[in-house]
Amino acid sequence: MSDYARGIRMPGLFHLLLFDEGKNGRHDCHLAHRHDFFEIFWITRGRGRVHCDLRSYDFHPGILFGVSPGQVHSWTVDEPVEGRIVSFSRKFFAMDSAHPGFLGKLPFLCAPSGPMVVEVEPVEAPFLDGLFSLLWEAARVEDSVRPERVRAYLVIILSLARQVFNRQNRPYQDAHDTKLAQRFRVALDENFPRLLRVSDYASLLAVSRSHLNDNMIRHVGRTASEIIHERIELEAKRLLVHSMLTVSEIAYQLQFRDPSYFVRFFKRRTQLTPGDYRARFALVVA
Amino acid sequence: MRTSIPLTEFETALAWNCQIHRPQKFALSKLDDNPLVEFGSRAPKRFGFFEVFWVESGSGKVRNGACSHTLRSGALFFVSPGQRYFWDPDEFIRGEWVGFTEEFLAIGSTVGPEWLSSMSFFYDEECALLQLESDENSEFRRLFSTFRATAYTNEAGLDDIVRAHLTLIICKAKQLFGGKGEEGRRMPPESSLLTRFRQLIEEHFPRLRTAGEYAELLGVSRTQFCAEVRRRCGLSPGQLIQLRKVLEAKRRLLHTAHTVSEIAYALEFEDPSYFVRYFKRRTGITPSQYRAAMLQDEAVG
DSSP, rough: HHHHHHHHHETTTEEEEEEEETTOSOOOSSSOOOSEEEEEEEEEEEEEEEETTTTTEEEOOOOEEEOOOOOOOOEEEEEEEEEEEEETTTTTGTBBBTTTHHHHTTTHOOOOOOEEEEETTTTTHHHHHHHHHHHHHHHHSSSHHHHHHHHHHHHHHHHHHHHHHHHHHHGOOGGOOOHHHHHHHHHHHTTTTTTTOOOOOHHTSSOOOOHHHHHHHHTTTSSSSHHHHHHHHHHHHHHHOOOOOOOHHHHHHHTTTHHHHHHHHHHHHSOOOOOHHHHHHHHOOO | GGSSSBBOOEEEEEEEEOOOEETTTTEEEEEETTTOOOOOOOEEEESSEEEEEEEEOOEEEEEEEEEEEEEEESSSEEEETTTEEEEESSSEEEEEEEEEEEHHHHHHHSOOOOHHHHHGGGGOOOEEEOHHHHHHHHHHHHHHHHHHHHOOOTTTTTTHHHHHHHHHHHHHHHHHHHHHHHHHHHHHHHHHHHHHHHHHHHTTTTTTTHHHHHHHHTTTTHHHHHHHHHOOOOOOOHHHHHHHHHHHHHHHHHHHHHHHHHHHHHHHHHHHHHHHHHHHHHHHOOOOHHHHHHHHHHHHH
């Protein structure tokens, strides 16, 4: 019962919780929120929709979805939901921009533009569910190799999810992903919106500006500055829909010197002004 | 002379039929048809990689170095690179065998070389055998069946899955060795010279680089030290120190954005070009070639 109330945790590293939404509403998930750790949800019962960065996905038993640091998410429940929630920090996997490591390879956790939902086949779901039980068992034993053991079970679960994801999402297949692309993504997560110039990231990653650009064009299909602009657009949308900040405040937060330039930037990319976007989307989400 | 048993490298050893293997990385094979435990195979064997035997059922003896262990159903046996061993089964032995290179486990994952070096059951011949209770044996049955089920694929992510299973096997062994179970289960308080030497390398390399310096720290004579290390793992202390240095260079090439020269200086080479030659002589490729190949492999694998 104590697992149920508080979960199993090692502060700063991981936190495991049983998920029982609709009975006592412990996980306050109707309100949009974001945090600075990764979270994965494994659904074993019930139905609903998860809203993540302005897109919505249905969930039902056999769905695993990932939320990366900074993503705004919330959900609605149609039938009482059961499952498991695993949160873990970047530190737990020693992730940084020099070495994205294991997490950098997971498209459903680390590619902000792609879908973050993995739909596990009914025949494979019990196997994955078994691994989650083993993860819980592994986390309960408090000995000197506890973090290594918990990490190992998480690696197995997430790698299997990665394989399922790659089979189902050919366009997002990570075979062409390069280490530099992964490092750039992590560096952007860490330094956005403080650093917004390609040259800032090139020097941070210790490569030349043109090498970074060529590599992104070849492997991601977009220039480095386009990737940064996408990120600005995404953050602007998040703030417009989920915060009470004014358009000017958002512009300053995203390092625009002049709010009117922000409005032009936003309109050029989305065909809508920030105000229109907020009016239209706030309705859908509310 | 006993030390002249040739050291078989990974690829040669894989001439036998392992259903699941990746060159220079790992292999998993059933013990039933594994020539390592053939009946009457009296010739000691010695390989350049780590090995774990899980004897699910069967009984017999296994000899490593000067020790002879008697085992019955439910046992784990650990071998580190260069150790000599041979099996002398009484009954047909069933179970699993897994072999892996130090580089595979200690470079690509979140556990490092110092973690592997701290697992003394790999290095101390006296405590290389762990006899399991029946519930513990069931736990390893479950672990190996998950291992097989998830490793039987060529998809991206296989390396991570295998490393995770190796970590789980080692964690479980460490937990059982350290547990307060039956008599003789605990790790001996005073570990062997080789284990202490490996721990000292972790603490003092690359600053200390000669066998003499380590012999002094261990409080034994240099000659005695070299003979003992060579007897146990077939390599001289100097070679072990060099291997550790190359491993560290590989780790930094893969995990950091440091230049080759920066890595050379960090590992206390006075001249980067000497470091490049040193690295190439031992691995066959230059540091930059290694970095390029591994980055591609890691992003995909």
